[in-house]
Amino acid sequence: MNIKRVTLYHVSMNLLSPFVTSLETVQQRETIIVEVKDKDGATGWGEVVAFSSPWYTEETVKTSWHMLEDFLIPKVLAKEIHHPSDVTTLCSSIKRNYMAKAGLETAIWDLFAKKQGVSLSQLIGGTRSTIEVGVAVGARSIGDCLRQIEHYVQEGYRRIKIKIKPENDYEWLKEIRRHFPTISLMVDANSAYTLNDLQQLQALDEFQLLMIEQPLAADDIVDHAVLQKQMTTPICLDESIVTCEDARKAIELGSCKVINIKIGRVGGMNEAKKIHDLCQAKGIAVWCGGMLEMGISRAHNIALASLPHFTIPGDISASSRYWEEDIIIPEVVVKNGMVEVPKQAGIGVSIHRKRLEEITLYKRTYTAS
């Protein structure tokens, strides 16, 4: 493939309701949509999942734009690309900046799959035609949390994740289990604890949680190994795993029993698939994480989650869980807790151009010289 043009769209959409975590409340979702075009006019789409500020990882929308414009796009415009995994190699001299890389790399995966006339799921080795999905609840109060859980359970979501922090964990979970004793329930702490909170964390073992996601520091795998030995609830790592090498080390240390794979956090589909394959070989469970994303990234997530070792429902909720109107056609629909994996070429959805234009604040096209 010869990439001839890359267009970046700086977009912003309001979430239907605020998403509250231990670190930040997200209401306005700003991001970058990436469109790549090759010499034959074929198009691929990607989405950068960095947030407006660096609360989840160090990247932001602005740093991603800078990385794409000044370093990453010039690299893909300058060389012929034979396979999307070439992009990883091509960009490997640029340190980290995984979400910026993933936005561009996933657009090239979509383009490549379209040119091959196969779905992205098929291309990467997906084996499922439907995937089980769960939902993440980031609520302001326990009342709001219970109402949301009730609603999503009725909608058929197969697994509920709630955000916790040291100030409310035990009381909220007690209340949730009183109302919903048997639902598949997990929690995400976004690094709100340290090993000094060991007893408080051990107290959560009584709630039969599917897992606790990222209880300790975002860059830690050592303390998580200490914690996992002293908790029965499986630990799932999110922020700590940004490469397949991180995953290998965490598995060797015993830092987790589960890994949440997010394409954006690990720099693209290539690395995400490598982590999937490693976890499959090592018997570590995986599921596909979400980033409060718009439909393009959601469509890439669906392809990823169709791989055989994704046995736990991912954070891949319906477009309507977050958006008044998504930027893809058709939107992602959840029926009885399941999402269909598109069979059409590439990510298998069209771009809702009018909606994309409506939410675009600024766009710029870069061309090969």
Ligand SMILES: O=C(O)CCC(=O)C1=CC=C[C@@H](O)[C@@H]1C(=O)O
């Ligand atoms: O996209 C979704 O539906 C869930 C998103 C979600 O839980 C998260 C997205 C981004 C940052 C975090 O707060 C959280 C996570 O850590 O997994």
Ligand SMILES: [Mg+2]
């Ligand atoms: Mg998380």
